[in-house]
Amino acid sequence: MKITVLAGGVGGARFLLGARHWLRDASVDPAADLTAIVNTADDLWLAGLRITPDLDTITYALAGVNDTSRGWGRAGDSEVVNGELAAWGVAWPWFTLGDLDIAASVARTAWLREGVPLAEVVARLGARWELGVRLLPATGDEAETIVHLAQPTDDGRGELHFQEWWVRYRAALPATSFEVRGAEVAHPSDGVLEAIRDADVVLLAPSNPVVSIGPILAIPGIREALRSTAAPVVGVSPIIAGSVVRGMADACLTAIGVATTADAVARLHGSRAAGGLLDGWLVDTADADVVDGLVADGIPARAVPLWMTDPSTTAQLVDAAVALAS
Numbered sequence: 001m002k003i004t005v006l007a008g009g010v011g012g013a014r015f016l017l018g019a020r021h022w023l024r025d026a027s028v029d030p031a032a033d034l035t036a037i038v039n040t041a042d043d044l045w046l047a048g049l050r051i052t053p054d055l056d057t058i059t060y061a062l063a064g065v066n067d068t069s070r071g072w073g074r075a076g077d078s079e080v081v082n083g084e085l086a087a088w089g090v091a092w093p094w095f096t097l098g099d100l101d102i103a104a105s106v107a108r109t110a111w112l113r114e115g116v117p118l119a120e121v122v123a124r125l126g127a128r129w130e131l132g133v134r135l136l137p138a139t140g141d142e143a144e145t146i147v148h149l150a151q152p153t154d155d156g157r158g159e160l161h162f163q164e165w166w167v168r169y170r171a172a173l174p175a176t177s178f179e180v181r182g183a184e185v186a187h188p189s190d191g192v193l194e195a196i197r198d199a200d201v202v203l204l205a206p207s208n209p210v211v212s213i214g215p216i217l218a219i220p221g222i223r224e225a226l227r228s229t230a231a232p233v234v235g236v237s238p239i240i241a242g243s244v245v246r247g248m249a250d251a252c253l254t255a256i257g258v259a260t261t262a263d264a265v266a267r268l269h270g271s272r273a274a275g276g277l278l279d280g281w282l283v284d285t286a287d288a289d290v291v292d293g294l295v296a297d298g299i300p301a302r303a304v305p306l307w308m309t310d311p312s313t314t315a316q317l318v319d320a321a322v323a324l325a326s
């Protein structure tokens with residue numbers, strides 16, 4: 001069994017921990033393999049370093065070295081280098097990088113400058129641990145999310161890099177649109193289109209639909225691969241009972257005119273039969289009332305518990321997604 005997952009950062013990581021748990025369960029085919037296609041549109045250059053937040057979040061979580069209380073970075077990390085950079089006014093005072101994070105970014109940047117493709121860099125960084133998931137960056141090209149603002153910032157800027165909008169302004173500045181700048185000339189990483197084509201099932205993690213899943217779909221060739229794969233494509237709602245569970249995805253959905261509901265996100269992706277992506281969609285039991293409407297619109301749906309509280313609980317929702325696919 002080959003499973004391919006489209007994933008952002010924290011939601012993607014939690015889902016992959018559950019998928020790995022599910023695959024390790026004795027009842028599942030031991031030859032099963034798990035591939036994640038990870039969002040790279042949050043990436044940026046900072047202090048001369050290439051930073052890849054979603055790839056790092058997933059790598060650290062699968063390695064078991066993530067800081068679960070802060071929700072980002074490595075457990076037990078220090079901020080010595082960050083303090084020195086701040087004293088020189090280098091980088092962003094509101095974007096903290098731990099020392100171990102900076103070490104990973106130095107290694108990444110060194111390899112990228114030698115011409116090593118990002119997919120290979122990700123493999124080298126992850127090789128220190130037993131991740132149990134093959135991580136593929138959606139693209140190795142620089143294609144980053146730019147947020148267009150309804151009102152300029154106090155210093156007169158009408159657009160911000162996604163990280164500044166998200167981390168500095170906590171998504172509180174109303175946005176009018178999200179642009180993945182450079183996506184039109186970007187290429188999927190080696191292995192991405194094959195992972196979609198050769199999968200037995202493709203799952204959309206309950207990641208942010210606008211700024212995690214959306215930018216993956218913006219890389220030319222990926223949406224087409226999803227539309228044409230023989231594998232069923234099943235998504236998991238990031239919205240439970242009209243709210244975002246964690247984070248600020250509602251600000252992103254509102255900006256593009258989509259309601260913060262489990263069924264509105266499904267309709268955003270659309271039924272594959274009607275030109276969209278989905279062969280199935282899982283909603284939480286709290287949203288069971290939207291199932292019939294989705295089915296009527298050609299999106300087979302089921303209601304199961306969608307709280308990813310720990311890997312074994314999440315494994316049950318992965319099991320439901322695979323069951324819906326078959």
Ligand code: GDP
Binds near residue numbers: 007209238248249306
């Ligand atoms: P980011 O890149 O770190 O922002 O993370 P992702 O885009 O991968 O995931 C963020 C999304 O995960 C949020 O919009 C949440 O709605 C969703 N999410 C987080 N925890 C849960 C959970 O336990 N269950 C479900 N269904 N969704 C969740």
Ligand code: CA
Binds near residue numbers: 008009042212
């Ligand atoms: Ca992210």
